[in-house]
Every structure is written in structure tokens, then in C-alpha cells.
Amino acid sequence: MMPWAASNVSPVLQGVNLMRTYGDGTARRSALQNVSVDLYPGQLVLLMGPSGSGKSTLLAALSGLLEPDSGQVLAADDDGRMCDVWQMSAREREAYRRRHTGFVFQGYNLFPALTARQQLELVLKWGENASGGEARRRADEVLDKLGLSANKNKKPAQLSGGEKQRVAIGRALVKNPTLVFADEPTSALDWENGQKVIELLRDAAHQRGAAVLCVSHDARLLPFVDVFYHLDDGRLERRALPAT
Amino acid sequence: MSIALQTLWHERTRYASGVLAVTFSAVLIALQCGLLLGLFKITSIPIDNTSADVWVGSNKVESVDLGRPIPASYLSRVAGRAGITSVESYVAAFASFAKPAGGTEMCFLLGSSLDYDAAGAAKVLSREQLDMLTMPNAIIVDESDVKRLGVTEEKKAKINGKEVLVVGTVNGLKSLAAPWVFCSVHTARHLLGFMLPPDHITYLLAKCDTPDRARELAAELKAEYGDDMAVYTAEQFSTGSRVYWLFRTKAGIAIGYAALLGLLVGAVITAQTLYSATAANAKEFAILLALGIPRWRISAMVLAQSFWVGVVGIALAYPVCLGLKYGARQVGADVDLRWEVLVGTAVITVGMALAAGFFALRSVRQIEPMNLLR
Numbered sequence: 001m002m003p004w005a006a007s008n009v010s011p012v013l014q015g016v017n018l019m020r021t022y023g024d025g026t027a028r029r030s031a032l033q034n035v036s037v038d039l040y041p042g043q044l045v046l047l048m049g050p051s052g053s054g055k056s057t058l059l060a061a062l063s064g065l066l067e068p069d070s071g072q073v074l075a076a077d078d079d080g081r082m083c084d085v086w087q088m089s090a091r092e093r094e095a096y097r098r099r100h101t102g103f104v105f106q107g108y109n110l111f112p113a114l115t116a117r118q119q120l121e122l123v124l125k126w127g128e129n130a131s132g133g134e135a136r137r138r139a140d141e142v143l144d145k146l147g148l149s150a151n152k153n154k155k156p157a158q159l160s161g162g163e164k165q166r167v168a169i170g171r172a173l174v175k176n177p178t179l180v181f182a183d184e185p186t187s188a189l190d191w192e193n194g195q196k197v198i199e200l201l202r203d204a205a206h207q208r209g210a211a212v213l214c215v216s217h218d219a220r221l222l223p224f225v226d227v228f229y230h231l232d233d234g235r236l237e238r239r240a241l242p243a244t
Numbered sequence: 245m246s247i248a249l250q251t252l253w254h255e256r257t258r259y260a261s262g263v264l265a266v267t268f269s270a271v272l273i274a275l276q277c278g279l280l281l282g283l284f285k286i287t288s289i290p291i292d293n294t295s296a297d298v299w300v301g302s303n304k305v306e307s308v309d310l311g312r313p314i315p316a317s318y319l320s321r322v323a324g325r326a327g328i329t330s331v332e333s334y335v336a337a338f339a340s341f342a343k344p345a346g347g348t349e350m351c352f353l354l355g356s357s358l359d360y361d362a363a364g365a366a367k368v369l370s371r372e373q374l375d376m377l378t379m380p381n382a383i384i385v386d387e388s389d390v391k392r393l394g395v396t397e398e399k400k401a402k403i404n405g406k407e408v409l410v411v412g413t414v415n416g417l418k419s420l421a422a423p424w425v426f427c428s429v430h431t432a433r434h435l436l437g438f439m440l441p442p443d444h445i446t447y448l449l450a451k452c453d454t455p456d457r458a459r460e461l462a463a464e465l466k467a468e469y470g471d472d473m474a475v476y477t478a479e480q481f482s483t484g485s486r487v488y489w490l491f492r493t494k495a496g497i498a499i500g501y502a503a504l505l506g507l508l509v510g511a512v513i514t515a516q517t518l519y520s521a522t523a524a525n526a527k528e529f530a531i532l533l534a535l536g537i538p539r540w541r542i543s544a545m546v547l548a549q550s551f552w553v554g555v556v557g558i559a560l561a562y563p564v565c566l567g568l569k570y571g572a573r574q575v576g577a578d579v580d581l582r583w584e585v586l587v588g589t590a591v592i593t594v595g596m597a598l599a600a601g602f603f604a605l606r607s608v609r610q611i612e613p614m615n616l617l618r
């Protein structure tokens with residue numbers, strides 16, 4: 001049984017009555033309308049919806065990248081107390097993201113000059129002031145688990161699209177975050193590689209205990225996820241997973 | 245290797261224009277300074293080519309060619325002090341050189357003792373030449389000035405209306421405004437006539453047993469007689485003579501403008517290169533910001549890159565400077581690339597590259613992780 005399935009498990013992140021609009025006057029458009037959502041540890045959540053429905057806005061608000069017009073984003077701090085991410089100072093929010101969040105985007109955004117291992121090491125050295133030895137050990141550990149043992153010393157230009165996305169996932173997971181946000185992580189990949197990526201995100205939830213929120217258009221991901229939300233016109237609706 | 249260096253190497257074609265801009269600035273600055281210093285070295289030739297350790301001259305004399313007569317009795321102020329191995333008279337003054345074929349030229353008489361180990365005898369003069377200069381009215385000039393002075397096969401000319409005989413030539417002592425004319429103190433005194441009062445000389449030259457003693461002696465004499473005579477170590481007087489002419493001719497200002505222009509061009513190109521290189525990696529940096537990496541880490545990396553652009557630019561500039569120095573020597577120009585010039589150039593151009601890096605930080609400030617979301 002996954003941890004989130006137990007009734008006494010608390011969410012690690014809660015979005016409460018989130019509102020966000022873009023533009024003004026007649027061009028005013030609601031991206032989020034009173035959206036509330038809970039993310040639990042060990043849970044892979046899929047968020048789907050048509051283009052422009054507000055998926056990325058919700059991900060940005062929950063991850064501390066975009067301030068909502070109103071509502072709260074409550075995150076568990078180190079002591080387990082819930083704090084509003086948007087009541088924190090910019091520096092505190094940056095520190096919060098550093099300690100707790102990992103990101104995977106459609107574009108891999110890997111430094112062309114760095115090897116796979118160095119992409120991960122950089123996050124640890126710059127984010128946690130990890131020593132060279134420690135950063136290397138932890139980077140190798142994650143890359144081994146992602147099946148990239150043979151590619152550690154390769155630069156992005158020497159990797160396939162699927163391998164690059166796995167390195168990007170490694171970069172998101174190397175600091176062992178409690179929250180992982182993935183925005184269209186499979187849309188630039190063929191299905192074989194896309195499947196591997198969603199499996200890795202599921203492993204991040206189920207084996208590492210992270211709460212993973214994945215935004216995607218791809219309905220083929222549904223069999224891999226634990227919870228499925230649909231967002232349309234800024235309104236969020238939890239939907240049942242199709243029977244497997 | 246740091247990420248800054250690694251990125252620089254990986255994207256070397258992108259950074260090439262910035263590196264070359266730094267190289268251009270550095271070459272321009274070093275060469276301008278070197279040429280000027282090489283040129284003004286000529287003004288201190290009488291000091292640099294003799295073995296005197298301490299120079300005593302007229303009060304507040306700033307350059308070796310500006311010395312006014314001082315009483316020969318000043319010798320007693322200097323001689324007899326501990327650590328001094330010799331003190332001798334030296335005469336240095338402008339005179340009118342009448343060319344055998346007509347026309348005149350200003351020349352600068354350098355009358356020294358002709359002992360083989362004399363402090364004032366030019367080092368390039370051979371023992372035979374020193375012996376020949378003992379003849380009354382015998383002079384020696386630099387080979388490069390022979391044509392300018394119109395010296396003929398007869399080797400005869402006139403200085404201040406008195407006949408002289410050119411008994412030889414030396415090499416490597418080129419002149420700027422007036423050719424150097426080497427002779428004995430006696431000859432110089434005779435040629436100068438009433439222009440040098442009786443019992444007067446232009447300088448007293450002292451040799452000391454150690455360089456430290458020379459510095460001490462100069463300080464001692466300055467403290468005791470600083471009100472009515474100038475005292476310098478050879479090094480101080482040499483530098484002083486060059487600096488005097490550097491500022492007197494406003495050449496320093498010309499060099500400043502040229503260097504400033506070079507710096508400006510270098511700064512603009514380097515800044516633009518760093519700006520676009522940083523902007524090209526904006527998405528990778530945005531990911532790091534999303535992950536909570538502080539923005540200053542990225543700024544520090546951009547500044548590290550600008551520092552390395554400066555260092556690589558300098559590393560390329562030095563061989564070019566040395567090549568150009570060699571080329572200049574082939575056409576008779578001296579480019580004085582002393583360590584102060586090379587270090588100064590490095591500090592200025594690396595500083596410029598860093599300033600360009602600060603300019604490029606604008607692109608770091610524009611990076612927003614939110615832009616990564618679709």
C-alpha cells in the first residue's frame with residue numbers, strides 16, 4: 001500500500017482556493033478559479049487539460065514560481081508544520097525550493113559543456129555546498145538507478161532525447177526532494193522513452209516517497225499514475241482513473 | 245576544471261570574439277606604453293650607460309639634460325664618506341655642432357673622466373677609444389648620428405666654434421633631440437668655454453661599494469644638502485629623466501587616449517559576447533533558479549567567465565606583443581616591454597573584462613524560471 005493511501009498521512013503540499021487571472025478588461029482570462037488540491041508523499045499525480053486551461057499556471061503557483069492572485073500554497077516545513085509558500089520572503093521561498101523541490105521540463109535544458117554527472121553535481125555543489133567527493137557519489141548513485149551508468153561522462157550532444165530527459169530527471173531527484181514538478185516531461189519523446197520517463201517519475205514517488213505532480217497532454221500516462229486531475233478553464237476536477 | 249572554464253572551452257567559438265577583443269586591447273596598451281618607454285629611454289642614456297651609483301647635480305634638476313653648473317667644490321661634500329669607492333666630475337651640456345658642409349645641429353656634450361673604471365665613462369667606449377679621447381678636442385659620436393652631424397672622411401667639425409676631431413663611433417646610443425657627443429671633462433670644459441664658469445662642473449658622480457650604500461648615501465646627502473643640490477641614485481635619476489620628458493611632451497596623454505580607445509572597443513565587444521553567451525544559456529540557468537540555486541551563483545559564474553576571457557586574452561596578447569617588439573627592433577624602434585608594462589596591461593585588461601562581465605549580468609537578472617513553463 002502506498003503511504004498516501006493510509007488515512008493518517010498528511011499532505012506535503014496543499015493548494016487552497018487558488019485564483020489567478022491574466023490580462024485585464026475584455027482580455028481578462030481566469031487561469032485558476034478557486035482551485036484546491038492536496039499532494040501526498042509517495043503519490044504520482046497527473047494533471048491534464050486542454051492547452052491554455054491553466055495547468056502550467058497551477059504547477060507554477062504550487063511550486064513557488066508564480067504568485068497566485070489569492071489563495072494559499074501550504075507546504076510542510078522541516079518540522080511538519082504547514083507554511084504558506086507565498087507568505088515567505090523571496091529568499092525563504094528560494095531556500096524552500098532548494099530544499100524541497102525538483103523540476104523536470106519538456107526541454108531538457110542541460111548545460112552543453114557539462115557531462116551527465118556534472119549536471120547533477122552542479123545542483124549539489126551550488127545548492128547544498130556539497131563537497132566534490134560527496135556530489136560525485138550522490139550523482140553516480142542517482143545515475144546508476146536511472147540506468148545511465150554508461151553515460152555518466154557523456155555530454156548532452158552525445159545522448160539521445162530519452163537519455164537527456166533521464167539526466168534531467170536525475171538532476172531533479174539528486175537532492176532527494178519531497179516534491180517533484182514535471183511539465184510535459186514526455187512530449188518531446190517517442191512512446192518507448194516516454195514510458196521510461198513516467199516509470200522513473202512513478203519510482204520517484206513510490207520508492208523515494210516524493211509527491212510528484214506531472215502536467216501532460218498524453219493520456220497514455222494514465223495507467224502509470226495514482227491520481228488524475230483534469231483542469232479546464234481554470235477549474236480543477238478530480239477524475240477516476242480508468243480501470244487497468 | 246570549473247564550470248566557467250569548461251563552458252568557455254566548450255563554446256570557444258562563441259567566446260572567441262570577446263577573447264580577441266581583450267587581446268586587441270592588451271596589445272594596443274602594452275605596445276603604446278612599450279614604444280613610449282622605449283623612446284624616452286633615450287633621455288636617460290647618459291645615466292643608464294655609465295657605472296655611477298649616485299648622481300649629484302644642481303638644485304631640483306629633474307632630467308639629466310637639464311643640469312646647471314654646480315661648484316666643483318661640492319666634491320668635498322661627497323668624498324671621504326664611508327662606502328664610497330670614487331667620486332668624479334662630469335660635464336653635460338648642450339652645444340652647437342657646426343657641420344663641415346655647413347649648417348648646425350644641437351648636440352649634447354658628455355665630458356667624463358677617462359679612467360678605464362671611471363664612473364662617468366660610457367660603458368660602450370673601449371679602452372682604445374678612452375685613450376684616444378685623451379687627445380685635446382677629441383670626440384666620439386654614435387654611428388647612427390654620423391650622417392645627421394654630416395661627419396666626413398676628414399672627421400673634422402666644430403663645436404661652439406672650436407675645432408673637434410671625431411676619433412671614433414659607438415653603437416646603440418641613439419639620440420632624440422640632440423646627438424650625444426662623448427669626450428673628456430677637459431675637452432668639454434674647453435668647448436663650453438664661458439658657458440661653464442671656472443671651477444664648475446655639471447654633475448658629481450659617485451661609485452659605492454654596495455647598492456644599499458648608494459641608497460643610503462643619496463638619502464644622507466639629500467638630508468644634509470638638499471637645499472642647494474639634487475642627489476639621486478642612478479636608478480632614481482634615470483626614471484626621473486624619463487618621467488619628466490613623458491609628461492613634458494604630453495606624450496602620456498596621447499598614450500592615455502589611445503589606450504582608452506582600445507579599452508573601450510575591447511570592453512564593448514567583450515560585454516556583448518558575454519551578454520549573448522549568458523543569454524544563450526538562459527534556460528539552463530533558469531532550471532537552476534527553479535531548483536532554488538541562488539542567483540548570485542550564476543552571477544559569480546558569469547564573472548568567472550569574464551575573468552577567464554581576460555586571462556586567455558592576455559595570454560594570447562603577450563606573444564603578439566613580443567613578436568611586434570621583435571619586428572619593431574628590426575626597423576630600429578625600441579619597444580620597452582618591462583614587467584611593469586606587462587603586469588599593468590594584464591591588470592587593466594582583466595579589469596576591463598570583469599567590468600564587461602558586470603555589464604553582462606543584466607542578462608542574468610532577466611532570467612525567470614517561470615519562462616520555462618509552457
